[in-house]
Amino acid sequence: MRHPVVMGNWKLNGSKEMVSNLLKGLDAELKGVEGVDVAVAPPAMYLDLAEQLIGKGESKIILGAQNVDVNASGAFTGDISPEMLKDFGASHIIIGHSERREYHNESDEFVAKKFAFLKEHGLTPVLCIGESEAQNEAGETVAVCARQIDAVINTQGVEALDGAIIAYEPIWAIGTGKAATADDAQRIHAAIRAHIAEKSEEVAKKVVIQYGGSVKPENAEAYFAQPDIDGALVGGAALNAESFAAIAKAAAKAKK
Numbered sequence: 001m002r003h004p005v006v007m008g009n010w011k012l013n014g015s016k017e018m019v020s021n022l023l024k025g026l027d028a029e030l031k032g033v034e035g036v037d038v039a040v041a042p043p044a045m046y047l048d049l050a051e052q053l054i055g056k057g058e059s060k061i062i063l064g065a066q067n068v069d070v071n072a073s074g075a076f077t078g079d080i081s082p083e084m085l086k087d088f089g090a091s092h093i094i095i096g097h098s099e100r101r102e103y104h105n106e107s108d109e110f111v112a113k114k115f116a117f118l119k120e121h122g123l124t125p126v127l128c129i130g131e132s133e134a135q136n137e138a139g140e141t142v143a144v145c146a147r148q149i150d151a152v153i154n155t156q157g158v159e160a161l162d163g164a165i166i167a168y169e170p171i172w173a174i175g176t177g178k179a180a181t182a183d184d185a186q187r188i189h190a191a192i193r194a195h196i197a198e199k200s201e202e203v204a205k206k207v208v209i210q211y212g213g214s215v216k217p218e219n220a221e222a223y224f225a226q227p228d229i230d231g232a233l234v235g236g237a238a239l240n241a242e243s244f245a246a247i248a249k250a251a252a253k254a255k256k
């Protein structure tokens, strides 16, 4: 049985005050909640503060980050390395988010390189994949997702996915309120798992596949009721302690 993982991607949102209020609120909301891993990915600037606050809290919130660069140290202005993320207690690192693929021209190959770099440093990659609206309408969803995963499999072997997390995030559903239906998401998740199973059934059975794209407390339960949806990567609704905790609780309940 796969353990559900619900992660909040705060994107470019936050201030010291907001981080403090949100993490304190989450700690209170999540007290006694078991059976789900809950992670947050604040902007890198706030990892220090987040690490301190999480350390003081009683809930076992996992600290994550939204990105990593591909060099360990040296003359790479503005970059952040895996060891730096580790230094602040961040373990679950989002890579390949569609916003980075689009606004920073990150290719499948570049994202795969980040994947390898995280694994090398003992961190958990949260590999985002997903199709655009045009690709969806052209019936290319599964092919796009397979191509994005194959960039990792073909360079590092299917075993590289062992212990990693995949987040299926249809681009047209991100921040739009136009969420995929639970049935459609399940169909794609099953196809992604089947694609991995072609290489290794063992890895396919174990890999956590999150759904992301307009997940809210109101629709979360329907996703988690699906056998191949193992959690969620949440944007907007993760900026509110009550709504993010409600999504985490829905996962804990559904996957009992």
Ligand SMILES: O=C(CO)COP(=O)(O)O
Binding pocket: 009, 097, 169, 173, 174, 175, 176, 177, 212, 213, 214, 215, 233, 234, 235, 236, 237
């Ligand atoms: O991009 C997302 C998480 O990475 C999803 O964002 P929303 O939940 O705001 O649609």
